[in-house]
Amino acid sequence: MKSQIESRAVSLLRASRAMVRRAGSMAGQTAPPMGSVRFGSLRRTTPIAGSFGYGRGGTRIGRHYVNQFIQAHATDIKGRVLEIGDNHVTKAFGGDHVTQSDVLHAEAGNPLATVVGDLATGEGVPVGVYDCIVLTQVVQCVYDIRAAIKHTCAALKPGGVVLMTTLGLGQISRYDADRWGDYWRLSAQAAERLFGEHWPDEAVEVQTYGNVLAATAFMHGLSLEELTQEEINYHDPDYPIIVAVRAQRPVDS
Numbered sequence: 001m002k003s004q005i006e007s008r009a010v011s012l013l014r015a016s017r018a019m020v021r022r023a024g025s026m027a028g029q030t031a032p033p034m035g036s037v038r039f040g041s042l043r044r045t046t047p048i049a050g051s052f053g054y055g056r057g058g059t060r061i062g063r064h065y066v067n068q069f070i071q072a073h074a075t076d077i078k079g080r081v082l083e084i085g086d087n088h089v090t091k092a093f094g095g096d097h098v099t100q101s102d103v104l105h106a107e108a109g110n111p112l113a114t115v116v117g118d119l120a121t122g123e124g125v126p127v128g129v130y131d132c133i134v135l136t137q138v139v140q141c142v143y144d145i146r147a148a149i150k151h152t153c154a155a156l157k158p159g160g161v162v163l164m165t166t167l168g169l170g171q172i173s174r175y176d177a178d179r180w181g182d183y184w185r186l187s188a189q190a191a192e193r194l195f196g197e198h199w200p201d202e203a204v205e206v207q208t209y210g211n212v213l214a215a216t217a218f219m220h221g222l223s224l225e226e227l228t229q230e231e232i233n234y235h236d237p238d239y240p241i242i243v244a245v246r247a248q249r250p251v252d253s
């Protein structure tokens with residue numbers, strides 16, 4: 001009992017010190033005075049380019065970060081690989097290292113699909129067979145996100161890897177919302193806990209991509225080409241456009 005009270009007191013002390021530090025650093029910020037900000041082209045209540053800027057011809061900022069993450073883990077895309085909806089990531093990044101490329105679709109009728117399976121219910125999703133699952137930009141579309149992650153983890157072989165990306169910030173995708181749904185924007189903390197329900201901490205790596213400028217541009221459907229490399233690469237963990245997870249099923253599980 002005493003140790004419980006002591007540890008609670010220590011965490012309260014830590015939390016209050018963190019608040020003091022944060023207040024101090026905010027006070028030190030040189031934010032321009034109220035009323036002096038020039039909004040320029042951003043003074044509008046509708047996006048500059050709707051639908052994530054499709055049709056403008058540039059590279060989508062969200063997809064750029066997804067590709068950056070996948071490129072960094074391309075060596076995981078090998079053996080029997082599952083991707084959702086189509087297999088463009090498997091083909092582009094796995095190449096000859098892929099021995100079998102499966103495409104999962106929740107409903108029959110997708111000509112690219114080799115597996116009809118629902119990640120929310122687990123129905124039709126193979127168990128324990130994949131070396132790699134490419135789960136890019138899917139889980140925000142599944143209302144029962146915990147079940148989707150559970151069935152993804154179960155579909156991997158021991159030692160298999162899931163590469164997941166999803167939105168941390170961003171507009172609703174009307175296309176997705178009208179078909180299967182667009183339910184969630186995830187934090188890094190949530191992603192860590194969702195995978196942590198299945199595997200130990202060391203099996204789960206979470207990364208985020210983005211910053212306030214990239215997020216503003218992304219919200220307006222602006223393109224990668226409209227920012228500098230330095231601007232796009234600046235990482236601010238409090239503005240995660242993309243939350244990405246590499247999680248590996250322990251070999252002894």
Ligand SMILES: C[S@@+](CC[C@H](N)C(=O)[O-])C[C@H]1O[C@@H](n2cnc3c(N)ncnc32)[C@H](O)[C@@H]1O
Nearest residue numbers: 084085106117118119120136137138141142180
């Ligand atoms: C935004 S798309 C992403 C497609 C692709 N993976 C990509 O990186 O662009 C969302 C995908 O989630 C799939 N999806 C939605 N709900 C699902 C479910 N319950 N089970 C399996 N797939 C689902 C949709 O069919 C769609 O292919």
